[in-house]
Structures are given as C-alpha cells and as structure tokens.
Amino acid sequence: xxxxxxxxxxxxxxxxxxxxxxxxxxxxxTLSSAFGELPKFNNVTVTVVGDAGQxxxxxxxxxxxxxxxxxxxxxxxxxxxxxxxxxxTDFVAGSGDYDMVIFYPSYIGDFAGNGYLEPLDDLMxxxxxxxxxxxxxxxxxxxxxxxxxxxxxxxxxxxxxxxLELYYRKDFFEDPAEKAxxxxxxxxxxxxxxxxxxxxxxxxxxxxxxxxxxxGKKLExxxxxxxxxxxxxxxxxxxxxxFASSGxxxxxxxxxxxxxxxxxxxxxxxxxxxxxxxxPDVLSYGYEELKNAFLNGDVAMVVQWSDVGKKTADPxxxxxxxxxxxxxxxxxxxxGSVQHRTPMPVGRVLAVPAxxxxxxxAYWVAKYLSLDESPITVAANWSGQDPYRxxxxxxxxxxxxxxxxSRKDYLAATEAxxxxxxxxxxIPGAAQYIDALDLAVNKALSGEADPKTALDGAAEDWKxxxxxxxxxxxxxxxxxxxxxxxxxxxxx
Amino acid sequence: xxxxxxxRFARLxxxxxxxxxxxxTIAPLLFSLGVSFTNLQFGSPQPMRWSGLDxxxxxxxxDTRFLSALWRTIELVVAGVLTQTVLGYVIxxxxxxxxxxRTILLSAILIPSVIxxxxxxxxxxxxxxxxxxxxxxxLARCGVKGPAWLASQQTALPTIFLTDTWQWTPFxxxxxxxxxxxxxxxxxxxxxxxxxxxxxxxxxxTVPLILPVAAIGILLRGVDxxxxxxxxxxxxxxxPGNSSETLTYFTYxxxxxxxxxSYASAMSFIQLILVTIAAKMFLSFVRRQxxx
Numbered sequence: 001x002x003x004x005x006x007x008x009x010x011x012x013x014x015x016x017x018x019x020x021x022x023x024x025x026x027x028x029x030t031l032s033s034a035f036g037e038l039p040k041f042n043n044v045t046v047t048v049v050g051d052a053g054q055x056x057x058x059x060x061x062x063x064x065x066x067x068x069x070x071x072x073x074x075x076x077x078x079x080x081x082x083x084x085x086x087x088x089t090d091f092v093a094g095s096g097d098y099d100m101v102i103f104y105p106s107y108i109g110d111f112a113g114n115g116y117l118e119p120l121d122d123l124m125x126x127x128x129x130x131x132x133x134x135x136x137x138x139x140x141x142x143x144x145x146x147x148x149x150x151x152x153x154x155x156x157x158x159x160x161x162x163x164l165e166l167y168y169r170k171d172f173f174e175d176p177a178e179k180a181x182x183x184x185x186x187x188x189x190x191x192x193x194x195x196x197x198x199x200x201x202x203x204x205x206x207x208x209x210x211x212x213x214x215x216g217k218k219l220e221x222x223x224x225x226x227x228x229x230x231x232x233x234x235x236x237x238x239x240x241x242x243f244a245s246s247g248x249x250x251x252x253x254x255x256x257x258x259x260x261x262x263x264x265x266x267x268x269x270x271x272x273x274x275x276x277x278x279x280p281d282v283l284s285y286g287y288e289e290l291k292n293a294f295l296n297g298d299v300a301m302v303v304q305w306s307d308v309g310k311k312t313a314d315p316x317x318x319x320x321x322x323x324x325x326x327x328x329x330x331x332x333x334x335x336g337s338v339q340h341r342t343p344m345p346v347g348r349v350l351a352v353p354a355x356x357x358x359x360x361x362a363y364w365v366a367k368y369l370s371l372d373e374s375p376i377t378v379a380a381n382w383s384g385q386d387p388y389r390x391x392x393x394x395x396x397x398x399x400x401x402x403x404x405x406s407r408k409d410y411l412a413a414t415e416a417x418x419x420x421x422x423x424x425x426x427i428p429g430a431a432q433y434i435d436a437l438d439l440a441v442n443k444a445l446s447g448e449a450d451p452k453t454a455l456d457g458a459a460e461d462w463k464x465x466x467x468x469x470x471x472x473x474x475x476x477x478x479x480x481x482x483x484x485x486x487x488x489x490x491x492x
Numbered sequence: 493x494x495x496x497x498x499x500r501f502a503r504l505x506x507x508x509x510x511x512x513x514x515x516x517t518i519a520p521l522l523f524s525l526g527v528s529f530t531n532l533q534f535g536s537p538q539p540m541r542w543s544g545l546d547x548x549x550x551x552x553x554x555d556t557r558f559l560s561a562l563w564r565t566i567e568l569v570v571a572g573v574l575t576q577t578v579l580g581y582v583i584x585x586x587x588x589x590x591x592x593x594r595t596i597l598l599s600a601i602l603i604p605s606v607i608x609x610x611x612x613x614x615x616x617x618x619x620x621x622x623x624x625x626x627x628x629x630x631l632a633r634c635g636v637k638g639p640a641w642l643a644s645q646q647t648a649l650p651t652i653f654l655t656d657t658w659q660w661t662p663f664x665x666x667x668x669x670x671x672x673x674x675x676x677x678x679x680x681x682x683x684x685x686x687x688x689x690x691x692x693x694x695x696x697x698t699v700p701l702i703l704p705v706a707a708i709g710i711l712l713r714g715v716d717x718x719x720x721x722x723x724x725x726x727x728x729x730x731x732p733g734n735s736s737e738t739l740t741y742f743t744y745x746x747x748x749x750x751x752x753x754s755y756a757s758a759m760s761f762i763q764l765i766l767v768t769i770a771a772k773m774f775l776s777f778v779r780r781q782x783x784x
Binding site: 081084087088089092110112115230231232233266279280281282283285286298428429431432437442444445446447448449468469473 | 530533534535536537538598621622623640641643644645689728729730731732733734735747748749751
C-alpha cells in the first residue's frame with residue numbers, strides 16, 4: 001500500500017514537527033469540542049449559498065446547533081457547474097443576498113481580489129477563542145495557504161479538502177489467475193499503475209468483451225479497464241493529473257501559457273489513448289457517472305475525488321465494499337524517477353461576502369462547520385467533504401470502512417496524494433482560463449481536434465484572456481499565486 | 493370618434509402601462525445595446541470605453557466559435573421546425589379522425605409539453621444514457637447497438653433535437669388540430685365536389701386553410717428553438733468539445749461565465765436581428781400561401 005514516506009515529494013514539513021502538530025491539533029480540537037461554547041445571536045437569519053446536495057447537507061445535520069445559537073439558516077442551492085455564475089452575478093450586482101458563500105477556492109483570487117469578500121482576520125481574533133478561533137494552524141498547508149488566503153489576508157475557512165485519488169479493484173489485482181495472465185502478457189507484476197504509461201497497460205489488460213472471463217467469472221456484459229471524467233466542466237483535472245506530473249505548470253514566470261508544451265501534448269494524448277479502455281459513453285461522464293461506474297463494479301480502476309473512497313465502503317451506495325484499494329494517482333517518469341503530482345480540483349471554502357448584513361453570525365457558522373463539526377463531516381458518507389486538517393488524518397475513529405486496513409489505506413493514500421498536490425489555478429479570471437483549457441481537453445477527447453491543435457488553441461485563448469483582464473495585473477496576481485503555491489510546499 | 497378630452501383621458505390611462513413597459517423592456521434593451529458598443533468586462537482593470545462596432549466585427553469575422561454555434565443553431569431550428577410540423581400534422585390528422593376518447597388521448601399526448609424544459613432534459617439524460625438508458629436497452633433487445641447518444645460529437649446535437657421534438661411535437665399537434673377543426677367545411681365539400689383529392693386537396697385546400705393558425709405555432713417553435721438553452725445545459729453543457737453548443741448557450745458562457753457583458757450583448761443583438769429577419773421572411777411566406 002501507499003507509504004507516504006517513500007514517495008518523492010515537493011518540500012514538506014519535518015516529520016517530527018508534523019506529527020507533533022497533528023497531536024497538538026487533535027488535542028486542541030478535542031478540548032474545544034468538549035468545552036465547545038455556542039454564542040448567542042438574536043434570532044439572526046444567515047443565508048448560505050453553495051452547490052446543492054451533499055455539500056450543503058451539513059447545514060441540515062447541524063441545524064439544531066445553529067438554532068441553539070440563535071441562528072436560522074436559509075439555504076440557496078446552485079448546480080455543481082453553475083456555482084461561479086450564481087455567486088459572481090450576485091457580487092457584481094452588489095445585491096447582498098447572501099451572508100455566507102460556499103465556493104471552490106480557485107475563485108478566491110477573483111472574489112477576494114475584486115473586493116467581494118470580507119477579510120476574516122479580525123473576526124478570527126475575537127474572544128473567547130473557543131468560539132471564534134478557527135485553528136487554521138492545524139489545517140494542512142496546501143489548503144490553508146492556497147485555499148484560504150489572498151494577498152496575505154484570510155478570506156475563507158476550509159470546508160472540503162479535495163484531492164484526486166486512485167481507486168482500484170483490489171480483489172482483481174490480487175487474483176492469482178489475473179496476476180499470472182498479466183505477468184505472461186506484459187512480463188511484469190500486476191500492481192496499481194505507478195505511471196501513466198502503466199495506466200494504459202493495466203486499463204488495456206482489464207478491458208474485456210462480454211462472455212470473456214474476469215477473476216474466474218464469465219462476464220455478462222463488457223467490462224472496462226477504466227473511465228475518465230469526460231464531460232465538460234472538470235475534464236481538465238484529469239488532464240492536469242498527467243500534465244503536472246511531467247513537470248507542467250500553467251504559466252511561466254512571464255505568464256506565457258505553458259499548457260501546449262510537448263509534455264502537455266503527450267499528457268493529453270495519454271488521456272485520449274485511455275478512452276479506448278473506457279465505457280463507450282465516457283464523454284458524458286461527470287462526477288456522478290464516474291463515481292457510479294466504479295461503485296457499480298463496471299470498471300477496474302478510476303481516478304476520482306477523495307470522497308468517493310468513503311462511498312466505496314457504504315453498502316447502500318456501493319457494490320464493491322471491501323474490494324477496493326487506494327493509491328497515489330499515477331505519475332510520470334522524469335530523469336529516471338517517478339514524479340507524482342495530484343491535482344486538487346474543486347475543494348470548498350466558506351467565506352463571508354463584504355455585502356453581508358450578518359457578518360459575525362455568518363462567520364461563526366463558517367467557523368463551526370470548518371472546525372467544530374468537521375471531524376464528523378469529513379468522515380461521513382452523507383457528505384461530499386474530504387479531510388483537510390491534520391487531525392482528520394490522525395484521528396480515524398469517525399471513518400466507517402468494512403475493515404481497519406481499508407480505513408488506514410484510504411487515509412494514507414489521501415494524505416500521500418495531498419503531499420504531492422498540484423493546486424488549481426486561483427488567480428482572477430481562473431474560471432475563464434479553466435473553461436478554455438477544459439474545452440481544449442474535451443475537443444481532443446471527442447476527436448474534434450488533435451491534442452496539439454486543441455492545446456495550441458487554448459494557449460492562444462489564455463493569452464487573449466490575460467490581455468482582456470490586463471496583462472500587468474494578471475502577471476502580478478500570477479506571481480502572488482506562485483508564491484502561495486511555494487509557501488504551501490506545492491511547488492519548489 | 494373620441495373627443496379631445498376623451499383622447500387625453502385615454503392617453504392618461506395607458507401611460508402607467510407604457511411607462512412600466514419602458515422601464516422593464518425598452519430601457520434594458522437600449523442599455524444592453526449601448527453596452528454592446530463598449531469594451532465592458534467585469535473584473536478587468538481597464539476602464540469601460542466606447543469600442544464602436546468592434547464586438548460585432550469580431551463576432552462576424554473572427555470568432556469561429558460564434559459562427560459554428562450560429563450554424564448549429566440554424567441546423568437545430570430547421571430540423572426541429574420541419575420535423576415537429578410534419579409529425580404534429582400527422583398526429584393532429586389522426587386525432588381529427590377519432591371521435592371517441594380524443595380529449596383523453598390529447599391530454600396524454602400533451603404531457604411532455606407541460607413539463608419544464610429542465611425536467612425534460614433530465615428525462616432525456618436518463619432515456620439516452622448509453623449504459624443504463626431504456627432506449628439503448630430496447631435497441632439491444634432488437635439486436636441494434638445503440639450509440640453513445642450524449643457522448644459523441646455525431647449524436648450530441650441530434651439528441652438535443654430528439655428531446656426537443658419529443659417534448660414539443662404535441663404542442664404543434666394541438667395547434668394544427670385546432671386549425672383542422674376550424675376549417676370551413678363548405679370549402680372542403682366544394683373542393684371534393686370539384687374532384688379534389690389526396691395531394692391536391694392537401695396542398696390547395698388544407699394547407700392554406702390551416703396555415704394562418706398553424707403559422708403561429710410554427711413561428712413560436714422556431715423562435716423557441718433559436719433560443720434553446722435549458723436542454724443544452726442539462727444534457728451536454730455544449731459538449732463533447734463544443735459540438736452541441738448553441739448560440740444562446742455560448743451567449744450565456746460569455747455573459748455569465750466570462751462576465752463579458754459587452755460581447756454577450758453584441759451576440760444577443762445579432763440573434764435579435766437574425767430572428768426578426770427569419771420571422772419576417774416566414775410571415776411573408778405564409779401570406780403568399782394564403783393568397784394562393
């Protein structure tokens with residue numbers, strides 16, 4: 001299984017310091033929960049907007065606590081891919097309809113940089129600390145530095161520590177007949193793919209026709225080696241998995257796009273090649289379809305967000321309970337060693353709009369979700385939230401898996417992927433840059449353009465976006481972003 | 493004839509309505525027309541300035557994504573209006589011949605048209621799911637391998653067309669049925685006595701008689717299809733690639749994803765001009781048919 005200490009990683013914390021921080025964090029969290037005080041507000045209504053469904057479910061689960069604190073929560077839901085439009089429309093119009101916003105941190109540069117969000121530093125220092133301190137020092141550095149801060153100030157609290165992860169069918173990978181067949185065909189052992197080249201081999205191996213045999217059973221329908229996020233919206237994340245591990249980055253220091261380098265083209269070609277081993281309708285696969293393909297037992301391995309790991313263990317949702325292995329997202333061999341860079345697309349943070357009429361109450365709701373109830377939320381199958389605090393990894397008691405080994409493997413793999421994390425672009429205009437990249441990826445996947453033409457087009461689009469938004473400002477923002485990636489240990 | 497006082501009173505009475513119309517329709521329209529001649533981009537540090545026809549020139553001469561979305565939209569409108577009109581006429585003719593149970597049958601057929609486009613989109617998404625959808629399951633039982641409807645460049649736009657046709661053909665059937673029922677029977681009888689039958693009856697009697705009513709439905713469907721957004725948003729988000737991106741979806745992307753209101757406004761006005769020209773041409777065609 002994954003041993004984080006054996007992995008080549010970007011700069012990271014000293015191990016002793018890391019574990020000490022974890023212990024202190026867990027202790028502090030336990031104490032604060034044990035003596036957790038609820039403030040008393042005077043019947044305040046806090047309007048919260050976010051992507052509807054499992055990512056707002058915690059507002060229902062902890063509704064009693066909010067009521068005790070004198071707060072009524074009013075929820076406004078947006079779609080997964082329509083959240084940015086909804087928030088930005090409100091911010092631009094200055095309507096002040098929302099008191100707390102749940103959003104993807106790639107928009108923090110856009111929202112905080114344009115003055116739409118309230119800085120939280122002063123609210124965080126209020127006393128008593130047990131009510132107001134969100135304990136950001138206990139948050140994993142990538143999420144704290146990249147997700148929550150902009151221009152040196154804290155504008156958001158972490159809520160969902162998204163990172164991608166490799167899930168595979170442990171039962172098939174350990175099946176003696178399958179292992180022998182793989183060895184005979186490829187002259188190497190059947191193990192979870194360490195590189196994207198391996199990925200194609202393993203995916204090819206497990207792709208079978210109806211009537212063929214898999215792990216001793218005759219297949220009643222075709223079986224596929226893998227599936228990808230093929231729909232518009234977030235397919236760029238699956239491209240980034242390949243691109244970043246080859247050393248790719250969005251722009252160079254002068255903000256010239258780097259998404260059409262030969263390494264980038266090769267990365268996208270790998271993703272296109274992978275489609276041969278995917279279900280035929282994979283280009284319509286978003287989060288739900290990709291998750292269900294694995295949970296229904298239709299594919300041998302997928303790269304998916306870390307919340308899917310918890311769902312594999314829920315018999316209500318999964319047909320593969322106890323049969324799943326967790327691992328690092330494959331990497332790319334660079335100068336003789338395998339380099340892993342796992343994208344961190346989406347994620348969620350909680351922030352208070354500058355136009356909110358109930359800033360204190362909204363901040364407290366955010367802090368309560370980000371800290372007090374977070375150990376429950378990130379471990380639960382009903383939520384879409386994933387671990388982001390050191391204590392979420394050290395205290396595994398809330399996670400429900402069929403066996404202890406799976407629980408440990410899941411947390412170890414999630415943490416290992418995070419340590420190799422590759423940040424989402426978070427400068428102003430990120431939504432436009434990402435949309436252009438996602439369209440290019442999708443064009444290549446659908447065969448509308450070859451990978452080079454598609455990425456060349458995206459690079460031109462990126463130059464146009466930079467010009468439209470003001471090249472000097474954008475360069476300044478990019479330098480700030482690079483600095484935050486480095487201080488979070490995500491770049492060297 | 494109204495007297496001067498009465499005219500003044502009448503003007504006074506309509507002033508609030510005209511004022512309201514101006515505030516909610518004319519003023520925003522003029523405002524967005526003005527915006528379309530600027531470089532306004534939310535989030536840009538550049539100050540808003542007059543850019544003349546730049547946005548329009550860019551759209552028509554350089555923006556290949558806009559031009560391909562326009563072409564796709566025209567395909568969708570032409571295919572949708574023709575198919576739905578033909579199918580609508582067939583269904584209406586069958587219903588016209590039925591004497592008993594017509595109302596119940598008509599109500600059942602109309603169900604898709606009364607549900608929201610978003611619901612229709614989700615139903616379409618389930619029906620056209622290549623792995624678990626009922627359509628491919630039925631095709632498989634007939635020995636035909638169904639395509640990946642929403643996941644292929646070749647079938648994504650046709651799938652949007654099919655879903656729209658499934659939803660809106662009953663509406664046109666209802667309009668055409670009403671037109672058939674209101675045909676003056678003496679003209680029909682006279683044509684029969686004169687020996688008209690089959691194609692000549694349809695072409696020279698039925699079509700001119702039902703066209704004034706049916707044209708309204710056809711025009712509404714044409715304009716609606718030109719504005720197709722919900723189905724694209726729910727079914728494909730414009731993908732794979734941008735193979736199913738329609739003009740209104742691309743306008744939404746420019747306006748509400750890229751927050752580029754000047755460019756999106758210019759796109760909207762081009763659409764307005766095109767729809768107005770198309771509607772004019774269609775109505776003059778209808779007039780020619782009536783005077784046939």
